[in-house]
Every structure is written in structure tokens, then in C-alpha cells.
Amino acid sequence: MDENIxxxxxxILFLSGxxxxxxxxxxxxxxxxxxxxTALDKLIDIYSEDAHGIQIRKLSNGYCMCTKPELxxxxxxxxxxxxxxxxxxxxxxxxxxxxxxxxxxxxxxxRGINSEKTIQTLLEREFIREAGRLESPGKPILYxxxxxxxxxxxxxxLKDLPNIE
Amino acid sequence: MDYKIKLELYEGPYELLYHLIKxxxxxxxxxxxxxxxxxxxxxxxxxxxxxxxxRSNFFLITSSLLELKSRLLLPETTIVDDTEENIEIxxxxxxxxxxxxxxxxxxxxKILRDLELKESxxxxxxxxxxxxxxxxxxxxxxVKSYQKFKISSQGNYGNxxxxxxxEKLTHIIQILRRxxxxxxxxxxxxxxxREDIISYFIALLELEKRGxxxxxxxxxFGNIIVKRGKKNG
Numbered sequence: 001m002d003e004n005i006x007x008x009x010x011x012i013l014f015l016s017g018x019x020x021x022x023x024x025x026x027x028x029x030x031x032x033x034x035x036x037x038t039a040l041d042k043l044i045d046i047y048s049e050d051a052h053g054i055q056i057r058k059l060s061n062g063y064c065m066c067t068k069p070e071l072x073x074x075x076x077x078x079x080x081x082x083x084x085x086x087x088x089x090x091x092x093x094x095x096x097x098x099x100x101x102x103x104x105x106x107x108x109x110x111r112g113i114n115s116e117k118t119i120q121t122l123l124e125r126e127f128i129r130e131a132g133r134l135e136s137p138g139k140p141i142l143y144x145x146x147x148x149x150x151x152x153x154x155x156x157x158l159k160d161l162p163n164i165e
Numbered sequence: 166m167d168y169k170i171k172l173e174l175y176e177g178p179y180e181l182l183y184h185l186i187k188x189x190x191x192x193x194x195x196x197x198x199x200x201x202x203x204x205x206x207x208x209x210x211x212x213x214x215x216x217x218x219x220r221s222n223f224f225l226i227t228s229s230l231l232e233l234k235s236r237l238l239l240p241e242t243t244i245v246d247d248t249e250e251n252i253e254i255x256x257x258x259x260x261x262x263x264x265x266x267x268x269x270x271x272x273x274x275k276i277l278r279d280l281e282l283k284e285s286x287x288x289x290x291x292x293x294x295x296x297x298x299x300x301x302x303x304x305x306x307x308v309k310s311y312q313k314f315k316i317s318s319q320g321n322y323g324n325x326x327x328x329x330x331x332e333k334l335t336h337i338i339q340i341l342r343r344x345x346x347x348x349x350x351x352x353x354x355x356x357x358x359r360e361d362i363i364s365y366f367i368a369l370l371e372l373e374k375r376g377x378x379x380x381x382x383x384x385x386f387g388n389i390i391v392k393r394g395k396k397n398g
Contacts, residue, residue: 064290079288085281087274090274091270095270110263112267113177120345120346153284
């Protein structure tokens with residue numbers, strides 16, 4: 001029984017485009033979280049061997065399959081990654097990440113510049129999303145970062161944000 | 166040409182000030198501020214020429230710097246009034262505090278850039294398979310869904326309501342005046358009938374044709390993102 005779980009989880013991770021966490025896997029397979037966790041650890045071990053070009057990575061509050069970083073240099077010659085973010089977009093994203101949920105007014109204040117366009121770009125690329133409205137005059141929209149943000153920067157949760165103070 | 170490169174370099178007023186102070190390579194509290202302000206004005210003069218939008222971004226900082234410069238240049242012949250000196254210090258501190266805050270996020274952006282570079286070595290699968298969440302069913306959920314079905318079918322039965330595209334047009338335009346960006350599902354959230362959803366959709370197509378809205382959809386049957394068009398405010 002135990003041996004069958006590992007290939008099953010491998011199959012699920014292969015098919016899923018999004019990271020899946022232990023809880024979701026345990027619901028899908030009718031297993032306890034502990035059982036899933038043990039199987040996942042074994043799977044991670046198997047893939048960590050040099051014979052594999054794929055790794056199982058804990059990311060954005062879940063597990064997913066991706067290539068190993070040491071292959072990156074070669075793979076980049078044949079496959080293109082997402083477009084890099086502009087300096088302005090990164091700056092805005094940093095302000096949102098460390099202050100979320102935050103209004104556009106606050107972002108503009110810190111940057112000293114209108115961030116309308118940058119925010120639109122970040123929304124389109126799903127790095128941020130609307131997070132309700134602030135209870136103040138004009139009810140400005142609040143923004144927060146998404147799971148896609150965590151994935152893009154290789155973080156598991158917002159706790160992984162580097163300390164900047 | 167030079168002018169264009171500069172524009173890309175300094176997008177905001179704090180960024181410019183930050184670079185000027187960094188270039189002077191001194192402690193920000195020791196530097197001759199008048200010199201920095203002059204350099205700042207030189208740059209702003211260049212961009213002033215035919216870009217009012219960009220110019221407005223620099224306006225606030227420019228004017229407070231100018232005020233500061235005039236204070237600094239005034240001869241200190243009169244008996245130094247305590248309150249006046251304080252104003253000067255407060256002004257400088259205000260700008261520096263904003264600058265420090267800005268610097269913090271500039272550094273954070275640099276850290277994110279490094280992470281981005283590191284992560285660009287890792288490739289992910291773009292899977293076409295959607296994860297269908299298996300719902301747990303019980304008698305209670307069965308009862309609930311039956312009730313939901315009954316209510317919705319009642320609404321459908323003998324429904325003679327006419328669906329006005331015009332109504333939907335104005336509704337969409339009104340919402341797009343307030344937000345630049347909304348998901349189509351928000352419009353049809355309260356729709357009880359297919360006809361209602363269809364009229365929203367037709368209205369949306371009409372708006373796009375007239376240039377009041379633009380739409381995009383990331384995948385087949387995916388969510389439709391509605392954006393404010395060029396003609397709509």
C-alpha cells in the first residue's frame with residue numbers, strides 16, 4: 001500500500017500546474033497528512049539523486065515539479081522564461097510586498113510618482129491582486145501579493161521575504 | 166539621445182535625488198545642499214521641455230527643494246529666530262525621511278531582482294490539466310443543492326422579463342469609470358438566468374467595438390478581464 005502512494009503523488013505533481021500542499025493531497029488520496037508527508041519526503045529524496053534533472057520543490061505553500069537549477073544555463077538557450085520585471089515594477093512590488101494590504105496612494109507617496117501603470121502591469125501578470133477596500137473616504141482599493149508572486153521569487157510563504165529593516 | 170537615456174534612469178523624483186546624493190559620496194547631512202539642488206534643477210529643466218506628465222511627478226519635490234534653497238541662500242544677518250531655523254530643519258528632515266523610506270524599498274527591489282535572477286534558472290511545467298476539487302457530499306449538501314436548484318428554476322419558469330442590452334451597457338461603463346480593471350465574473354455574480362449573462366456578454370462585445378472597453382482572456386473558458394477602453398474617461 002505504502003509503495004503505491006509515492007508513484008500516485010508523483011503522477012499528481014506531474015499533472016498539476018500549481019503547487020499542491022499536503023492537505024490537498026491527503027484529501028485527494030484519503031490519506032493522513034503524515035502519510036502524505038512521508039511519501040513526499042521519499043519522493044524528494046529519489047529526485048535529489050544526480051541521475052534526475054527534475055526536482056520536487058516546496059514552493060508557494062505547496063509542492064511542485066521543476067527542473068534543477070544547475071541545468072538552467074543550458075536550458076535557457078532553448079526555452080524562454082517569463083519576461084523580467086522592470087525596475088519600476090520591482091520597486092512597486094517591493095512596496096506592496098512589505099506593506100500589504102496597501103493602497104495606491106501609499107505606494108505613490110513612497111515612490112513620489114504615479115504608479116498607476118506599474119500596478120496595472122503587476123495585476124495583469126498576477127503578482128498582485130485586489131484585497132478589498134480601505135474604510136476611509138473614497139474607499140481606495142487595497143492591494144496584496146499573490147501565490148504567483150511567491151512562486152516567481154522562489155518563496156514558500158511571505159515569512160520568507162528578506163528582512164529589510 | 167542623452168535626454169532619453171536619462172528619462173529611463175530616473176523615473177521618479179526620489180530616485181533622482183537618491184542618485185545625486187549617492188554620486189556626491191558624502192554623508193547626506195554634510196553635503197552642500199545648494200549644490201545638490203542645483204543639479205536637481207538642471208535635470209528637471211531638461212525634462213520639463215515637452216513632457217508635462219513627467220514634469221508633474223517632480224513638481225512637489227522640486228518646489229520644496231526650491232523653497233529650501235532660497236532659505237539656505239538667505240543671508241543670516243538678522244537675529245536667528247529659533248522657530249525659523251526649526252522650519253528649515255524640519256523641511257530637510259521631511260525630504261530625508263521620505264528619501265530614507267524610498268531607499269529601503271529600492272534595496273528591497275534589488276534583493277528581489279537577485280531572487281528573480283536565481284529563479285530564472287528553474288523551469289516549471291505549464292500544465293493544461295485543471296485540478297478539479299472533489300467535494301465531500303452529504304445529505305445536507307444534497308438538500309442544499311436541491312433547494313438552490315428549486316429557487317433558480319422558479320426564477321426561470323415563465324420568465325417574461327426583457328433583457329435590455331442598454332441597461333447592461335450603462336452598468337458596465339459606470340463600473341469601469343470607478344475601476345480600470347475588473348473581472349467579467351463580477352458582473353454576472355448576481356445573474357440568475359442565462360439570458361442575463363448573455364446580455365452582459367453582448368453589451369461587453371458592443372463596448373469593445375465602440376472602444377469603451379478592452380478584454381483579455383488568458384485561456385479558453387478562463388476568466389475574462391475587462392479593462393477601461395481609451396474612450397471611457
